[in-house]
Amino acid sequence: MQELDREDFIAWLCANKENDVGRPGTFFHCPIAEFLGVRAGRAHGVQCGKYGYASLDEGKWNVLPLWAQAFTARAERYAFAPITGAQALSILTGVTVSTLS
16 A cells, blocks of 8 residues: 655645645545545545555555644545645645644
8 A cells, every 4th residue: 555655745736736636525536545546546545534545445544644634634624625736735734834833
């Protein structure tokens, strides 16, 4: 299963600033799930602080890093609406600052 690296996620968001990068609040289409799916070439899900292959039992999913848990929680304010890479970066910037404080 893919590891979730913050710097790789940031680079992907930067490369997709103008593009739809996902829909927060959805298991298989939130920005982190979309990012992991693009990297791995197979669908991923994000739910309840965990992530993993969509085809794998959720009990076998990995725990999201703290920054990703905070990002997911904040991004869910925009639940079910598409967001761009730029919007996701803005959310992540706030999360990074608060997570590091």
